[in-house]
Amino acid sequence: MTLLGNLLEYNQKFVEEKSYEEYRTTKFPDKRLVILTCMDTRLVELLPKSMNMKNGDVKIVKNAGAVVAHPYGSIMRSLLIAVYELQADEVLVIGHHECGMSALNSEHIIGKMKERGIDEDTFNTLDYSGIDLHDWLKGFSSVEESVSHSVDMIKNHPLMDKNIPVHGLVISPETGKLDLVVEGY
Numbered sequence: 001m002t003l004l005g006n007l008l009e010y011n012q013k014f015v016e017e018k019s020y021e022e023y024r025t026t027k028f029p030d031k032r033l034v035i036l037t038c039m040d041t042r043l044v045e046l047l048p049k050s051m052n053m054k055n056g057d058v059k060i061v062k063n064a065g066a067v068v069a070h071p072y073g074s075i076m077r078s079l080l081i082a083v084y085e086l087q088a089d090e091v092l093v094i095g096h097h098e099c100g101m102s103a104l105n106s107e108h109i110i111g112k113m114k115e116r117g118i119d120e121d122t123f124n125t126l127d128y129s130g131i132d133l134h135d136w137l138k139g140f141s142s143v144e145e146s147v148s149h150s151v152d153m154i155k156n157h158p159l160m161d162k163n164i165p166v167h168g169l170v171i172s173p174e175t176g177k178l179d180l181v182v183e184g185y
């Protein structure tokens with residue numbers, strides 16, 4: 001059976017057996033918090049559990065690296081919606097040690113795209129259209145610097161409520177230990 005088939009089969013049982021009941025909650029975060037963090041697999045359960053968060057407690061926005069790359073991209077929009085529409089009163093940016101984005105090499109990714117059949121013409125077209133793929137696919141060298149930068153972007157965003165504290169932290173993907181990088185109060 002395919003991965004999707006397996007997943008759907010499990011899902012049918014999950015719903016039939018009402019396994020969802022223990023997760024029932026509302027769309028508003030009980031802890032009035034929105035977290036921006038990384039999509040790293042090690043953080044899926046570890047991150048909320050390390051902070052005593054369960055279903056219903058918090059909004060979590062994820063991407064590769066916990067980075068706000070663009071002031072009017074979908075990450076920033078999600079954070080603004082969490083604050084203005086969903087009762088989040090504080091923002092946490094949580095990067096992590098050993099993040100894939102810290103060693104990201106655009107040459108390497110572009111090489112893999114070519115191996116999988118994206119042709120040279122496509123890269124030339126993007127180049128002529130003014131899209132700098134190397135810049136777009138770049139990572140960061142220091143997670144602390146990256147977290148501070150994202151905190152600044154959020155804190156100083158022209159549409160962000162100035163009364164919302166924005167904190168920056170780094171988590172260990174092994175132990176869940178949090179280190180404070182920026183305190184937003």
Ligand SMILES: [Zn+2]
Pocket residue numbers: 038039040064065066096098099100101
């Ligand atoms: Zn990461």
